[in-house]
Amino acid sequence: MAHLGSRRKRALTLPVGLALTASLGFLPTGTASAAPAQETPSAAVSTDGPKLSYVVNTRGGHGTVKQVRKAIERAGGTVVIAYDRIGVIVAHSQNPQFAQSMRRVRGVDSAGATRTNPIVPQATKDIGVGQPLTAQQERAAAAQATAGQDPMEPLQWDLPAIKADQAHKRSLGSSKVTVAVIDTGVDDTHPDLAANFDRSASADCVSGAPDTTEGAWRPKAGESDHGTHVAGTIAAAKNGVGVTGVAPGVKVSGIKVGNPDSFFYTEAVVCGFMWAAEHGVDVTNNSYYTDPWLFNCKDDPDQGALVEAVARATRYAEGKGAVNVAAAGNAAEDLAADTIEDVTSPNDTTPVTRTIDPKVCLDIPTMLPGVVTVSATGAKGLKASYSNYGDGVIDVAAPGGDSTVYQTPAPPATSGLILSTLPGGKYGYKAGTSMASPHVAGVVALIKSTHPYASAAAVKALLTLEADAKACGEPYDINGDGKIDAVCEGGKNRNGFYGAGVVDALDAVRW
Helix, strand or coil: CCCCCCCCCCCECCCCCCCCCCCCCCCCCCCCEECCCCCCCCCCCCCCCCCEEEEEEECCCHHHHHHHHHHHHHCCEEEEEEECCCCEEEEEECCCCHHHHHHCCCCEEEEEECCCCCCCCCCCCCCCCCEECCHHHHHHHHHHCCCCCCCCHHHCCHHHHCCHHHHCCCCCCCCCCEEEEEECCCCCCCCCCHHHECHHHCEECCCCCCECCCCCCCCCCCCCCHHHHHHHHHHCCCCCCCCCCCCCCCEEEEEECCCCCCCCCHHHHHHHHHHHHHCCCCEEEECCCCCCCCCEECCCHHHHHHHHHHHHHHHHHHHCCCEEEEECCCCCCECCCCCEEEEEECCCCCCEEEEECCCCEECCCCCCCCCEEEEEECCCCCECCCCCECCCCCCEEEECCCCCCCCCCCCCCCCCCEEEEECCCEEEEEECHHHHHHHHHHHHHHHHHHCCCCCHHHHHHHHHHHCECCCCCCCECCCCCCCCCECCCECCCCECCCECCECCHHHHHHC
């Protein structure tokens, strides 16, 4: 199968043919401390390099963090924000030796640059533009709608695929449950999202520090519609308008971590998890990978620091009660293979070809411990042609859509892609594990609605117990050319394509 572009895409738009579009106990002195005034670096420190962003991971208590902050300034760095509770400091520096210098500081576990391109405008890297519905398609869908359905629900084959349509007869989910969409921003003015939007749990985290200016969480003109599409899949209201979400009675928030060029850097991702954790979020959805490395190798000083920083943030969020759900990726890779060839990293400068060991080099956050990793299925219930997989890596599966060339939905649905909300009150189709993950996040929200006092671990256990087990089935030849396109390993109750099975929204509200 062909993959377009140099990045692993998080979403797919298939309008023509097959065009792919992918615990540390720190002193509780507050989640983050504000940046100090910039100090002049030591005269011996070089500051003529490119301006880069770094994470510095500390160990110990508040006193250690304070000393490390001073060392950052001496090394020619400026603290952007310090997440004291997890010991992660975000800093900027033009000292080419900044990371190496910080690794020698007492109390520092690791330090690394979060990017290879300087902090300046970059060429846009789009992660998929939704394929909008035409007015004729909207009218045709509305004519098919039955009592109790929103006008475009007949086109949403994905809802009955996980029994969400049946679940809605019992429960729409609780308004006391919030799902954070950590993504490219959410248009909370959309008529299908406005009533369910949680402003108090929303922010712009692109810089690494939260910005709560009114509307900061929205995508600006020309920016990606990805986050808004994800949000609709989770919680588009059942209000007689447009589409219906998996959990149309819960709240959804927008935490913007994708910059205008659709890069998701470590400092923004850490900020996103920390903001969600401190604002009562029950579920986070993560339909992205952390740039610029498709896989971050723990034995590399820079990349290892990025893995540690994001891992600390995900652990902290889960410790505060959040279930973290993430997309497995759209490269049709076996994430449990002995080796994988990565030809797209770093994606913010010049990629190099490298062979990595996925036990050492992780796609973050999806391959981090504790994170629910989601593969995608198409309209026929088979693994989507593009979806990553891997025995022992995939936890559950959910509809992400696929080309109708491979998996055609039953009428009245007309597209094998996933229909959801787009900015500006619009609706459109996308496909990808990016679309599968929010289906799971919605089911998790329904479980949390049913069991409001359940811990994150208990909710994850229910998610896998309630999933509909799905065996590997016949040899996987998705395009019918006689060549096996992927090998599914494992048994019926757990395997590399579907994990514990396809998530079940009906069980989520009746158990």
